[in-house]
Amino acid sequence: MTFPPEATLADAGEFGLISELVGLFPQGEHVLIGPGDDAAVLRVRTGHVVVSTDLMVEGRHFRRDWASAEDVGHRAAAQNLSDLNAMGGRAHSLTVGLAAPADLPARWALEFAAGFAAECALVGASVVGGDVTRADEVVIAVTVIGACLQAPVVRSGAEAGDVLALTGRQGWAAGGLAVLGRGFRSPRVLVEAYRRPEPPYDAGPIAAAAGATSMIDVSDGLLGDAAHLAEASGVAIDVHRAAFEIPEPLVAVGAATGADPLSFILGGGDDHALLATFPDVASVPDGWSVIGDVLEGAPGVTVDGGPYDGPTGWTHF
């Protein structure tokens, strides 16, 4: 390392930092030219690429006192890997941009990168490029590139008569965030779920192969993302309260905070669960729960046939 352990980004310098960061990113065999040139070059055998991009801003999407640098790295990668999962795809390459104050500890950037690389390794993806620059607050910009083994599953394919199904933890991260927001650190399992989501990375491609008619990852809240499916597909969606078993830690947080524990599940958006529609119950893969129906009618979402008055998602402005 060309800088001491307690160095800031300003001490480390752009090129010193980049040189350390690049060492944290192993390159897959599809990477013909990796980080360090004007651009990376990737072999593409599938005839297509699937691409998505996301921003994370300190204070808005994460807090450095609520999650370690490594946790934030995991989350930043997971959020983007999940977008490809929601198309029925799998990531092979990512780029990451880090804008940060000059007095940010260089160690934070390195631990962030280590967490980011570890999350990418879960799906065998490589970090092929990036950028670092100075800013007043930490902003993380990620772009993910991958492929689908079969036709991508879009948001607009749901039809009346389909069933709505969910896979992955849902509401746990929102519960963890509520706990942290009140200055507590337990139930620990929820706090950990917030810090490091565990998106069901295999489930997207399996759902695509099983004939999912539409799919989205839950990032704006379960009902909010169901509404995106409804609007894109021109259908109505009804979600059934009784379909959800409330996990014990959410019951505990509900009791402690006075919130309906179901509101974490219906409104939460940081677990990166997958929400999809299938032609019938028989085609829903193992590991998914049927939680609603697709109906004819004005595009929108109801809960047990009526409007839902709890928090339903996330507003970016």
Add this chain to the structure above:
Amino acid sequence: MTFPPEATLADAGEFGLISELVGLFPQGEHVLIGPGDDAAVLRVRTGHVVVSTDLMVEGRHFRRDWASAEDVGHRAAAQNLSDLNAMGGRAHSLTVGLAAPADLPARWALEFAAGFAAECALVGASVVGGDVTRADEVVIAVTVIGACLQAPVVRSGAEAGDVLALTGRQGWAAGGLAVLGRGFRSPRVLVEAYRRPEPPYDAGPIAAAAGATSMIDVSDGLLGDAAHLAEASGVAIDVHRAAFEIPEPLVAVGAATGADPLSFILGGGDDHALLATFPDVASVPDGWSVIGDVLEGAPGVTVDGGPYDGPTGWTHF
């Protein structure tokens, strides 16, 4: 439009803004799924993609009082399109992330997007995805994806005996920045060069076809980027002062500011000129100027055989 002309981003809301932005981005025929789903899907016929990413931060890489939103859009796109140019490639797709204060006029975001789209159209590239979110300052994150018609030109291929050559305006933007920094608006041609660089987008692929042995776009300053070539290739590079004809507007700015006008050319980095090495003078394409030699020796850059003591580039921290 779902919001009034004087709306802020907060008034417009994330989805209102995105819906307007998407309308500004025409999609090429290689775009199988464009903006609006969890990810875009692009047809790739070349067997590979070339990828690069860059961040721009308000106050550091641009100022809203020194350039219009449309100018900033042009620059943000140009900076990234230029990275592919420097590989001998051409962009086909870009994503753009915009983090911005809630009170930013929505009009600024729309004009930025229009400039961005117009610059992309110069090379026939499509804006296929993006993200918007709130932040204390404006941060723009761009990822560019494209292809090379022949082997990518990397930084590490220069050999002793090669010649160093340059194409595109160089030093004009630095001159414009010096003018703006002193509160002036003329020479207007330099200010315009700073606001809207004109990278030589055809020159990269032509240089690759002509046998360029190494290439980089000038973004850290001419001597700084020559040093990147020297270090990556393990060679010494000597730049010849006499090779540069000083354009009249730079002479004028030098006279007004007391700066050596050559310092804008040797140290400037916002024009996105291309710097490349070729095996001999005969292989240098039309439109390029030979400005130096590649020599054996310790990796580094000299000017007329000696050290250069002017400003040589850009430090990110």
